[in-house]
Amino acid sequence: MLALLYPGQGAQSPGFLHRLPDHPTIASTIEEASDALSLDVGTLDTSEALRSSVAVQITLVVAGVALARRLIEAGIEAHLHAGLSVGAYAAAVGCGSIAFGDAVRMVKTRAELMERAYPSGYGLSAIEGLSEAQVEALIDATMSAQGERVYVANVNAPRQIVVAGSDAALAAFNERAGAAGAHRAKRLAVSVPSHCELLQEASDTLLAYAANIAFSHPKTVYIGNRRARALHRGEDIRADLATNMRYTVRWFDALTTIVERGATVVVEAPPGQVLTDIARLAYPNLTALAAASFADDRLVDVVRRRVAGQP
Template identity: 65%
Template sequence: MTLALLFPGQGAQSPGFLHKLPQHDAVRATLAEASAALGLDVLTLDSDDSLRSTVAVQIGLTVAGVAVARALAHEGLVAQFCAGLSVGAYAAAVTCEALSFGDALHMVRKRAELMENAWPSGYGLAAVAGLSETQVEALAQAHAREGGEPVYVANVNAPRQIVVAGADAALAAFSARALAAGARKAQRLMVAVPSHCELLADAADKLTAWAKDIPFTAPRSVYVDNRGGRPLHSANAIRADLATNMRYTVRWYDALTVVIESGASVLVEAPPGQVLTDIAREHYPEETTALAASTLPHERLVAIVRRRLG
């Protein structure tokens, strides 16, 4: 029986999520380390106002993920597998010991600044439920043929849970088209940049150049990327994944499947969300126990994980 930690991406944030982290020595130490590394009080990053900033959100998610991973490790619960959706990959890399926490924070801040500066306003993401990737691609092509601004498949979170990226007006028009074509739901996400598409190619190139001298090491546990949905074993492969993942489609369902088929039996999703937990429960109900850390007191989470791991 093995443990996997899953780290959510942008869109999972909610006001006060850093203040809701467990009252645990490892969490307090992580918050202090992050504040010292960044030269600011990270507990200011989860206010309503702060969460309008891509930079604050991405840093906050990284801090929350690492803090809870460390709190679990303090209790002897060390993950054999780590995977993170989009910016969640940074917390996964830190937890796998492929990258130091301080370097991850600086790289995340640079990543978010590049994303925000590339498209300061008027762009974002929308989630479409009930259509397949093939159906969404066909609708996107029809939308473009009729003169609409392009939309891109940004995330394949599950076989019928697809996220698209683009300009505000394009997303609104595409959402209406998707609903007319039989989508169960189409809604905007709390993300203000067009993540995971070619609109961020230039930003990804800039982050790659910026990160070339950051020290990475081979991971101590299995790091699963979400561009190809496969384990990465070398320092350079993980560096390239983190530097470029903003421009490529997130294939989360593939990554989740690899984690489970590789033997992970207990999945714990780091705060603040439970979307990744819900996907695992829906599609792999027999194979795994999926738990969202944000929905349980830390002591109870630890007890359940210990019991399920046997």
């Protein structure tokens, strides 16, 4: 059974759209997004463009949908879809809950709201080597000492936690995390404090915007961000997408749900590799493939063989 995983902000790298396979399905997906947004999506993956969360979020969703469509065109359809943060929008398109044009317009609105709320001075840090409980305890201690709070944004793995906050709060927290035994405490290439209550107002605005977008019950399984469980109704997927910017993303729980539902092969959409690494470490018997690591169009043949149980 195949599951597609769609990475979130931080996975981007300059030129990644132009490294996608040269295939008509991928080209038409980029063109469709450009038409829906009335802009040239192919120009959004430059180093300069990717300084904006708007460009990053749009291009990640486009790349994810392009991968899903390329596999379908080759006769390979995923049974489960899960995306981390903005990757959830590609997952919602992949499972058939929302039209692609509506998804990229909603993503553009999402990113604009996030940037408008926090144009500078905020972001995310990845903490490796501490558990969620240890991070929470350290957050309380750091807030008491510094007066500024950070928030648990993502639980990517049992000892890979992402926190959100201001630049000053993150700098203080990273220093304390290192002293507390973290293997690494590093700022991510994200310029907004995602997945915490700082974005409550922006989330409420996006939820009101999304009320006018048509959502269908998914044709295949969609795994939500907030509770890491399968969502079977279009309105539940709408809420998951619109509100995931203000709630902790429990990615490791979502991965566990995917495995419990019978997935034997997971493929991470471009340009990500982190979700693949997490899956390989946590579930060694699971075949985990990062699409970005395959040159040209070789991924299709590899996925077809692995889903069929062949080496």
